[in-house]
Amino acid sequence: MECVFGMVGKGFALVVADTSAVNSILVHKSNEDKIMVLDSHKLMGASGEAGDRAQFTEYVQKNVSLYQFRNNIPLTTKAAANFMRGELATALRKNPYMVNIVLAGYDKETGPSLYFIDYIATLHKVDKAAFGYGSYFSLAMMDRHYHPDMTVDEAIKLAEQCIEEIRSRLVVAPQNFVIKIVDKDGAREHSWRRTTKD
Amino acid sequence: MSIFEYNGSALVAMVGKNCFAIASDRRLGVQLQTIATDFQRIFKIHDKLFLGLSGLGSDAQTLHQRLVFRHKLYQLREERDMKPETFASLVSAILYEKRFGPYFCQPVIAGLGDDDKPFICTMDSIGAKELAKDFVVAGTASESLYGACESMFKPDMEHEELFETISQALLSSVDRDCLSGWGGHVYLVTPTEVTERILKGRMD
Numbered sequence: 001m002e003c004v005f006g007m008v009g010k011g012f013a014l015v016v017a018d019t020s021a022v023n024s025i026l027v028h029k030s031n032e033d034k035i036m037v038l039d040s041h042k043l044m045g046a047s048g049e050a051g052d053r054a055q056f057t058e059y060v061q062k063n064v065s066l067y068q069f070r071n072n073i074p075l076t077t078k079a080a081a082n083f084m085r086g087e088l089a090t091a092l093r094k095n096p097y098m099v100n101i102v103l104a105g106y107d108k109e110t111g112p113s114l115y116f117i118d119y120i121a122t123l124h125k126v127d128k129a130a131f132g133y134g135s136y137f138s139l140a141m142m143d144r145h146y147h148p149d150m151t152v153d154e155a156i157k158l159a160e161q162c163i164e165e166i167r168s169r170l171v172v173a174p175q176n177f178v179i180k181i182v183d184k185d186g187a188r189e190h191s192w193r194r195t196t197k198d
Numbered sequence: 199m200s201i202f203e204y205n206g207s208a209l210v211a212m213v214g215k216n217c218f219a220i221a222s223d224r225r226l227g228v229q230l231q232t233i234a235t236d237f238q239r240i241f242k243i244h245d246k247l248f249l250g251l252s253g254l255g256s257d258a259q260t261l262h263q264r265l266v267f268r269h270k271l272y273q274l275r276e277e278r279d280m281k282p283e284t285f286a287s288l289v290s291a292i293l294y295e296k297r298f299g300p301y302f303c304q305p306v307i308a309g310l311g312d313d314d315k316p317f318i319c320t321m322d323s324i325g326a327k328e329l330a331k332d333f334v335v336a337g338t339a340s341e342s343l344y345g346a347c348e349s350m351f352k353p354d355m356e357h358e359e360l361f362e363t364i365s366q367a368l369l370s371s372v373d374r375d376c377l378s379g380w381g382g383h384v385y386l387v388t389p390t391e392v393t394e395r396i397l398k399g400r401m402d
Binding site for chain 1: 225228231234254255
């Protein structure tokens, strides 16, 4: 019942993910960070098989850093998205990573962008994206209230509405959510929405 | 559900008088859920050659990247663009390479060959070419498209009439298929120009 969603606003992009680590009926922890900060201006929210998620996100983060060390210039968000897609596509017919990704980034030349990457390596640039059972609720909420060039406050309010909808309508709703934001000043954690303390 | 129906797609190409048109729907879905309504299925290989890829979106993207690579290499070696017939054979060979673990795509190739003669063809996921003189279709809406094209098609249409015909055929067919639609994308190619148009259709 993992929920990840994201949206693009005016000069920023937002990614929200639940923070529960679940095994069958047991909640191991409720403060598992599923949104990895790839570099100074990229956020990667991932959902799916727990081991694959951790391994794949770390692998991508290290490769993004390596590129920057080798070439003295950071990858653009589009390049990072295509790199991820390539890795997922190569592994798909051997040993697939069961990870769905929402990649948010800010580039000086092109501004904020959001990419939807399926576990089957389908890549698409979007304004709003969501994965998991929570997507039925968050996508519908975003379809209704999202408009281009939202301010940070409007986007946070919309994210809260999505979280409320997931909490009230999803049968085994996650307890806590983390919101991370990326804009010209960099990628950082914005806030948490908790119902339990871990 | 079949893997070919995972993302949903509709593609059609038609031949006119010294011109051709290739059209696709714009939906990207994951089974029942719609992810985006601006997905690109038709790719330009060169000014007189277009490739449409229906079926699984991921394999369509992989195949497109591989084919653009092969075509660029060809351009460097031969110092000219590939003929549509040659390109179709290339696509067929690349698909058959994966005979026992295929790409889940059905390509539609449309181009202007020697003397600007229009060429269209489609093939199945393992590269069996189907050359046609009038129209070719692919995707989840292919059965409806066959019917619509068969009834609406006339040989030797001028480009404006060809555009109208292909647009009507596409829109009426995707309305009967829940996995494709959400608008249309039409490329009309004559020896002198390429026109790209977005169709407004039923957004459901």
